Amino acid sequence: MGGASKKPISNIEKRLKKEAETQQKKEKKKTSKTGNEIISKNITISDEMVKRVQDEIKKEKIITPYTLATKSNITLSVAKRILKDLSAQGTIKEAYRNRRTAVYVAV
Template identity: 90%
Template sequence: MGGASKKPISNIEKRIKKEAEAQQKKEKKKVSKTGNEVISKNITISDEMIKRVQEEIKKEKIITPYTLATKANITLSVAKRILKDLNEQGTIKEAFRNRRTAIYVAA
């Protein structure tokens, strides 16, 4: 009654080759559907960025995350986080909040 048969060497080589290719793909930079390079989302908010944002806020009557993101050339998620922090500090005031977005005014 024999035991389990051993896998051929060619199958083992193919498996090792596939694992090596998968490892190389992980090391490559991610590319979005539009072809742009995807940058890591772990962005730290520096004091310089906050000062630049406050300059933009002074110019506007109302501030939305989208307008801030386009003017300060930052991502939308970072703009939302900055506006939320500034609201907690009291620099700006939240005028309206929807489930999608929030509108802020200078305090």
Template identity: 85%
Template sequence: MGGASKKPISNVEKRMKKEAEAQQKKEKKKVSKTGNEVISKNIVISDEMVKRVQEEIKKEKIITPYNLATKASITLSVAKRILKDLNQQGVIKEVYRNRRTAIYVAS
């Protein structure tokens, strides 16, 4: 006889509140496990940085991305990218690579 009953106003309000909270969570910036804010890293490698890296490379016999990153005060991903570019240019030579790291020597 009757039809579907209308939902009480309190249920509608709760649902709208949950949807608003879900929207806010989507808009929040990403946070890493340590609690630091994650920032998109679209880093442009300058010529000055490459020159500084090349000076560091001349001093070392074996070059790894980690060693370069610590000595040049740059992030590991930037160090990997620079070493990869220098390898393609022929400034350094890749001697060994596995899934985690690569080892280079000055050529």
């Protein structure tokens, strides 16, 4: 009528060691599948960045979030946010929009 036997101490030590190693790996810099370093998602939009974007907009006839992101070297979500803010200010005008993307025109 014996119960389940206890695990040996060596197994417990191995498990704790593995958990400590995985914790250390998580604390290191995160990298994407391509090997690039992942930058924190908490990005603030500075006035300098907005001025650079406005300069880019003046050069182009139409602007999309993707073209802005590639030219300004920013993430797509930040580009969308900047364009939405500029549209609300009246600096640019939204010419076309569907569920995937928007196309803006300088006013």
